[in-house]
Amino acid sequence: xxxxxxxxxxxxxxxxxxxxxxxxxxxxxxxxxxxxxxxxxxxxxxxxxxxxxxxxxxxxxxxxxxxxxxxxxxxxxxxxxxxxxxxxxxxxxxxxxxxxxxxxxxxxxxxxxxxxxxxxxxxxxxxxxxxxxxxxxxxxxxxxxxxxxxxxxxxxxxxxxxxxxxxxxxxxxxxxxxxxxxxxxxxxxxxxxxxxxxxxxxxxxxxxxxxxxxxxxxxxxxxxxxxxxxxxxxxxxxxxxxxxxxxxxxxxxxxxxxxxxxxxxxxxxxxxxxxxxxxxxxxxxxxxxxxxxxxxxxxxxxxxxxxxxxxxxxxxxxxxxxxxxxxxxxxxxxxxxxxxxx
Amino acid sequence: xxxxxxxxxxxxxxxxxxxxxxxxxxxxxxxxxxxxxxxxxxxxxxxxxxxxxxxxxxxxxxxxxxxxxxxxxxxxxxxxxxxxxxxxxxxxxxxxxxxxxxxxxxxxxxxxxxxxxxxxxxxxxxxxxxxxxxxxxxxxxxxxxxxxxxxxxxxxxxxxxxxxxxxxxxxxxxxxxxxxxxxxxxxxxxxxxxxxxxxxxxxxxxxxxxxxxxxxxxxxxxxxxxxxxxxxxxxxxxxxxxxxxxxxxxxxxxxxxxxxxxxxxxxxxxxxxxxxxxxxxxxxxxxxxxxxxxxxxxxxxxxxxxxxxxxxxxxxxxxxxxxxxxxxxxxxxxxxxxxxxxxxxxxxxxxxxxxxxxxxxxxxxxxxxxxxxxxxxxxxxxxxxxxxxxxxxxxxxxxxxxxxxxxxxxxxxxxxxxxxxxxxxxxxxxxxxxxxxxxxxxxxxxxxxxxxxxxxxxxxxxxxxxxxxxxxxxxxxxxxxxxxxxxxxxxxxxxxxxxxxxxxxxxxxxxxxxxxxxxxxxxxxxxxxxxxxxxxxxxxxxxxxxxxxxxxxxxxxxxxxxxxxxxxxxxxxxxxxxxxxxxxxxxxxxxxxxxxxxxxxxxxxxxxxxxxxxxxxxxxxxxxxxxxxx
Numbered sequence: 005x006x007x008x009x010x011x012x013x014x015x016x017x018x019x020x021x022x023x024x025x026x027x028x029x030x031x032x033x034x035x036x037x038x039x040x041x042x043x044x045x046x047x048x049x050x051x052x053x054x055x056x057x058x059x060x061x062x063x064x065x066x067x068x069x070x071x072x073x074x075x076x077x078x079x080x081x082x083x084x085x086x087x088x089x090x091x092x093x094x095x096x097x098x099x100x101x102x103x104x105x106x107x108x109x110x111x112x113x114x115x116x117x118x119x120x121x122x123x124x125x126x127x128x129x130x131x132x133x134x135x136x137x138x139x140x141x142x143x144x145x146x147x148x149x150x151x152x153x154x155x156x157x158x159x160x161x162x163x164x165x166x167x168x169x170x171x172x173x174x175x176x177x178x179x180x181x182x183x184x185x186x187x188x189x190x191x192x193x194x195x196x197x198x199x200x201x202x203x204x205x206x207x208x209x210x211x212x213x214x215x216x217x218x219x220x221x222x223x224x225x226x227x228x229x230x231x232x233x234x235x236x237x238x239x240x241x242x243x244x245x246x247x248x249x250x251x252x253x254x255x256x257x258x259x260x261x262x263x264x265x266x267x268x269x270x271x272x273x274x275x276x277x278x279x280x281x282x283x284x285x286x287x288x289x290x291x292x293x294x295x296x297x298x299x300x301x302x303x304x305x306x307x308x309x310x311x312x313x314x315x316x317x318x319x320x321x322x323x324x325x326x327x328x329x330x331x332x333x334x335x336x337x338x339x340x341x342x343x344x345x346x
Numbered sequence: 347x348x349x350x351x352x353x354x355x356x357x358x359x360x361x362x363x364x365x366x367x368x369x370x371x372x373x374x375x376x377x378x379x380x381x382x383x384x385x386x387x388x389x390x391x392x393x394x395x396x397x398x399x400x401x402x403x404x405x406x407x408x409x410x411x412x413x414x415x416x417x418x419x420x421x422x423x424x425x426x427x428x429x430x431x432x433x434x435x436x437x438x439x440x441x442x443x444x445x446x447x448x449x450x451x452x453x454x455x456x457x458x459x460x461x462x463x464x465x466x467x468x469x470x471x472x473x474x475x476x477x478x479x480x481x482x483x484x485x486x487x488x489x490x491x492x493x494x495x496x497x498x499x500x501x502x503x504x505x506x507x508x509x510x511x512x513x514x515x516x517x518x519x520x521x522x523x524x525x526x527x528x529x530x531x532x533x534x535x536x537x538x539x540x541x542x543x544x545x546x547x548x549x550x551x552x553x554x555x556x557x558x559x560x561x562x563x564x565x566x567x568x569x570x571x572x573x574x575x576x577x578x579x580x581x582x583x584x585x586x587x588x589x590x591x592x593x594x595x596x597x598x599x600x601x602x603x604x605x606x607x608x609x610x611x612x613x614x615x616x617x618x619x620x621x622x623x624x625x626x627x628x629x630x631x632x633x634x635x636x637x638x639x640x641x642x643x644x645x646x647x648x649x650x651x652x653x654x655x656x657x658x659x660x661x662x663x664x665x666x667x668x669x670x671x672x673x674x675x676x677x678x679x680x681x682x683x684x685x686x687x688x689x690x691x692x693x694x695x696x697x698x699x700x701x702x703x704x705x706x707x708x709x710x711x712x713x714x715x716x717x718x719x720x721x722x723x724x725x726x727x728x729x730x731x732x733x734x735x736x737x738x739x740x741x742x743x744x745x746x747x748x749x750x751x752x753x754x755x756x757x758x759x760x761x762x763x764x765x766x767x768x769x770x771x772x773x774x775x776x777x778x779x780x781x782x783x784x785x786x787x788x789x790x791x792x793x794x795x796x797x798x799x800x801x802x803x804x805x806x807x808x809x810x811x812x813x814x815x816x817x818x819x820x821x822x823x824x825x826x827x828x829x830x831x832x833x834x835x836x837x838x839x840x841x842x843x844x845x846x847x848x849x850x851x852x853x854x855x856x857x858x859x860x861x862x863x864x865x866x867x868x869x870x871x872x873x874x875x876x877x878x879x880x881x882x883x884x885x886x887x888x889x890x891x892x893x894x895x896x897x898x899x900x901x902x903x904x905x906x907x908x909x910x911x912x913x914x915x916x917x918x919x920x921x922x923x924x925x926x927x928x929x930x931x932x933x934x935x936x937x938x939x940x941x942x943x944x945x946x947x948x949x950x951x952x953x954x955x956x957x958x959x960x961x962x963x964x965x966x967x968x969x970x971x972x973x974x975x976x
Contacts, residue, residue: 033535077351077538115412120754127428127765127775158455159412165391172413172439175424175755203386260536266525273524283387283517287524288531295532 010230012053013244014237015046016223020209024317025054026248027207028185029100030255031296035206035289036164036186038149038197038321045211047189051145052102057249060097061141068133069140069180070098078167080180103139103184105146105160107153115159115171116178131178136160136169139184149188150197157201160186164204203282206289208321255299262295264306272311275341279334281322289318312342351538355396356548359527360518364393366604367513367621369552371489372401372447373559374600378510378593379468379490381453381501381625388515390493391451397491398447400552407443407488409450409464415741416755418460419473422480424755427762428775435482440464440473443488453492454501464490465508510593512625559603566599572610579619585626594622742783749782756783793892794831794848794884795821797855798877800899800934801838802868810934811864813958814898817932821896822855833880834858837873839866840905844880870903870947871914878922895922895929897953901943902935912943919950929953 015022024037039047063070064083071083073093086093105114116134123129135144136159146152152160163169169182188205190197202208214220230237238245269291276287293314298306315338358365364382371380382390398406409418416438423436439448448464450456467473467486475482492509494501506512518524534541576594583590597618602610742756761781768776797818805811822832832855833848845858874897881893903911922929931948933955935941948955 111412118755123424123754123758127425127762129424155411155455158452159410162411162451170408170410172410172417175416175421175436175759177417177439264532269525269528270521273521273528276524277519277521282385284389284524284527285387287528291528291532292535 008234009056010049010053010234011238011241011245012050012057013248014226014230014241015050015053016226017214017219018046018050018211020317021047021050021211022054024207024209025050025187026252026300027293027296027317028187029054029058030252030300031259031292032183032185034292034296035204036144036184036188037317038202038205038208039187039189039211040192040208041189041211042191042213045213047211048145048147051143051187055100055102055143057245058100058252059249060099062095063098063141065094065096069137070142071181072141078181078183101138101142102145103135103142105135105139105144105152107146107148107151109135109152109156111153111156111159112173114156115163115169115173116176117171117173118176129175131171131176133180134169136163136182136184137180140181142184144184144186146186146188148190149201150190150192161201161204202321203285205321207293207317209317210320251300251302254302255296258302258304259296259299261304262298262306263304264291264295268294268306268308268311271308271341272315275315275319275338278337278341279319279323281319286319286322290314293318308342312338351542352396352399353392353531353534354542354545354549355393355399356545356552357530357534357541358389358393358396359530360523361389361393361515363513363620364390364515366601367511368393368397368491369400369556369559369604370597370600370621371491371511372397372404373556373604374563374596375487375489376596377600378508378589378596380492380511380513380621381506381509382491382493382513382515383496384493384515385517386495388517390515394449394451394491394493399549400556402553405443405446406449407439407446409439409448409456411452411455413439413460415460415463416477419463419467419477420475420480420482420484421477422759422762424759424762427759428765431763431766433480433763435475435480437484438473438475440467440486440488441484444484444486445488447489447491450490450492452494454494454496461505465505469508506625507587507589509625511597511621513621514624555604558606559600562603562606562608563599565608566602566610568595568599568610572598572615575612575615579615579623580626583619583623583627585623590622590626594618597622741786743786745782745784749784751785751787753783753785756785757781793894794833796833796835796848796877796880796893796895797821798835798837798842798873798895798897798899799862800868800870800873801836801862801864801866802900802902803838803865804868804900804902805864805934810900810936810958811862814932814934815859815862817958818859818896818898819856822859835873835877835880836862837869837876838864840869840872842869842873842876844876848880848884867905868899868902869905869911870899870901870943871911871918872905873897873899874915874918874922874947878918878925881922881925881927893927895927895951895953896932897929897944897947897951898932898934898958899944899947900935901933901941901945901947903943915943915947916950919947923951931955932958934958 012022021037021039024039028034028037041047062073064073067080067083069080069083071079071093073083073095076087079087083093112134114135116137117132119130119132122132146160149157159169163182164184164186167181167183168179170179171177186205188197214223226237272287272290272294275290276284290311291314294306294310297310297313298304301310316335319338355365367380367382370377382394384390395406398404418438419440420435420438423434426432426434426436450461450464453461468488468490471486473484473486490509518527530541572595573591576591576598579594580588580590594615595618598610598614601614601617602608605614742753757777758775760783761775761777764778765775768778770776799814799818801811805814831848832846833844834846834855835842835844837843845862846855877895877897881895884893901915903915905911929948929951931944931951931953933944933948934957935944936958945955947953
């Protein structure tokens with residue numbers, strides 16, 4: 005355990021946020037999480053902590069995108085060439101990292117651009133990877149995503165949806181894998197986020213500060229203990245941390261085996277129709293989140309509770325929301341459907 | 347990359363229209379490409395990308411939103427220039443897409459210059475590049491396919507017209523179908539290889555069908571009766587130009603070919619019309635056309651007819667369907683004759699009107715010219731050059747004075763051909779001052795809309811406020827799409843109140859609007875004064891801000907601190923007029939005895955003037971602000 009990172013299991017409360025992050029690292033295909041809430045609610049602490057919690061993963065050693073040697077369909081050009089030339093891929097284990105996308109980032113920094121040094125020295129065009137390249141297989145963390153420049157959001161969206169970043173600019177033409185867990189935070193009082201981008205987030209949670217006095221005291225206590233001696237503090241949570249890390253790994257292995265029965269599929273489809281959400285991404289995310297929840301619970305079968313819990317994380321930000329209508333999830337309607345599945 | 351196993355075309359559930367249109371576009375490139383519009387998450391891009399499986403000979407060349415002009419159209423080959431000192435053309439995406447499919451996802455977000463450049467080249471069949479000392483022409487024959495989510499912005503009719511076909515996608519509403527979609531997506535994600543294999547045979551059949559259809563195309567004759575029919579369709583749809591007829595015939599021919607026939611049926615034509623006409627239909631009683639330099643946008647008019655089965659007779663395209671418009675007839679314009687003159691006595695009461703959400707399509711569109719002043723900010727409405735090192739790098743120019751933002755690629759390209767002849771010293775490359783190029787960056791800047799709303803008692807009469815709220819609501823919707831900012835000032839009784847300081851949050855604006863009560867006298871002058879104050883502060887805070895004032899009043903000024911309320915209002919209006927801030931006045935006066943104060947106010951402010959009634963009649967009103975360019 006490196007020093008300096010607050011242990012994930014030591015975070016008080018914020019259960020929804022923690023769960024959403026755990027689900028995303030179990031199943032990166034979920035599409036990330038949008039965390040809405042005020043400042044100082046442990047958002048970035050939690051994101052850093054979850055990355056730290058995970059055991060190292062295999063990656064091609066000299067690959068700028070840390071390709072996964074086990075995933076033949078998601079290799080970058082160079083790694084793919086090496087595989088088809090029957091060359092072995094040298095591997096190393098790397099920790100999952102949190103890559104931050106600053107709000108002031110320019111488009112060329114985000115997608116990558118021409119490597120100027122290389123162009124001068126060798127008279128060749130070469131691609132200089134940007135933030136999206138670093139983000140491959142990592143967590144891409146965008147604080148205050150609602151303040152991000154519009155066209156940066158557009159390219160981010162594009163890459164997040166495709167899992168690939170395609171660059172056609174300044175003389176370079178390149179594409180590389182960009183599969184990342186997108187974690188965005190926003191303070192809703194500071195402006196909207198476009199519905200198109202909202203929909204690309206798999207899950208969303210709203211965080212608020214703890215209100216009960218004793219919980220607040222607990223937050224302060226732990227923080228002070230951590231600041232006093234982070235090593236000792238980390239030691240206290242070591243068992244919990246290892247356990248959680250293990251159960252995440254177990255869930256990853258179990259995930260492909262989890263089954264869902266037809267009745268629940270119909271229920272999810274019906275839910276989306278009743279709630280009038282756009283497109284099909286909502287259904288797909290609810291089911292995927294439910295599968296992941298079942299895997300996390302160590303089950304091979306989805307239960308209605310999984311779907312219900314998944315709906316709470318996957319639907320609120322997808323409620324059809326014309327510019328000035330509030331997108332409110334009528335939870336009682338959801339409850340009713342579970343009580344009486346049509 | 348590129349060896350990823352795509353979701354099979356044949357495995358996509360439903361979406362019959364999009365699938366058919368895609369096959370038509372693929373089989374016959376003369377059908378003029380396809381635009382697919384639909385809400386997010388409706389398998390638009392999945393289908394387009396899967397098209398590559400249907401014709402193994404074709405590539406789907408994707409144009410990413412971040413593409414710069416040199417990459418799209420081609421530029422000087424840097425490597426050749428550097429190493430051999432030769433100027434050689436390095437082909438761009440257009441060249442790669444020759445005889446292939448060019449796919450632009452989120453085409454409505456693509457920069458306008460790039461999009462029009464592509465359409466131009468496709469239209470003429472030639473890409474002519476004149477840049478960086480390179481002069482090159484090459485043939486371009488490709489099938490352009492675009493997908494878009496109309497919520498994110500619209501395309502102008504001129505651009506829409508370039509697409510041969512248009513299809514709107516909708517999500518499936520049947521529970522069983524939706525569950526089936528889920529099942530397939532899960533199966534694909536669990537085992538892509540196995541899933542794709544399952545659809546191998548179906549895909550092969552599709553490939554075969556398209557190949558045969560393509561061969562059959564040339565054998566299908568079009569007789570004069572069909573041409574007649576095509577012309578009739580187009581006249582009925584009121585479509586501009588003659589492109590539509592040609593596309594119509596080509597699409598019909600392809601439909602017949604896909605149906606394994608060598609002759610055309612009227613039904614083919616009908617089906618073709620369903621794809622070719624919806625985005626070209628013009629309303630017969632269109633409002634006066636906007637000045638030619640300002641392309642207009644008609645977001646709601648592009649949806650195709652929804653009920654294709656009922657179209658048995660030749661004139662198939664029903665009027666543009668907007669759900670709301672179809673369901674509710676537009677509110678009648680206030681019928682003055684039947685009602686007693688407005689009770690001016692309602693001023694003591696206070697009430698809150700609903701928002702008329704069905705306000706019949708008064709789409710206020712403010713088209714702003716591109717300006718030359720460098721500004722900073724973020725938004726979608728106005729294109730502006732930016733001097734921050736932010737924004738899209740559009741192209742490179744010779745630096746206009748001191749170089750601040752080096753366009754390295756362009757500089758390098760400019761210097762490259764001379765490298766073999768220049769003494770280099772210790773540097774790897776010799777760059778002379780004349781080679782330096784500056785980046786031109788562009789950003790879209792949102793405008794600030796300041797709504798100044800009359801909330802006096804006279805406005806509350808006869809649902810007037812409801813209509814006003816409806817009008818503002820439609821404007822706000824547009825504001826939201828374009829990422830503008832809004833502020834709201836209301837005046838009533840004795841004072842004006844800033845209900846909403848300028849904000850990005852359109853939600854807040856709507857909440858304020860919904861709860862805005864009416865009642866009391868009309869302190870028009872106070873309203874204008876506080877607007878002026880707010881505008882001045884805005885300018886002070888950010889000299890780049892671009893406010894637009896929208897005044898909504900019936901002009902019945904009857905309250906003022908001192909003196910004649912109307913004179914006070916006019917003098918306040920003049921002060922605003924002198925700031926040069928563009929403004930719009932919407933006159934809600936609809937009484938027998940018209941005082942026309944609002945019109946005078948508009949004149950003093952130099953505003954564009956509209957009557958609320960006009961707005962409800964016209965489908966689209968374009969408010970063109972040329973004042974900004976001065």
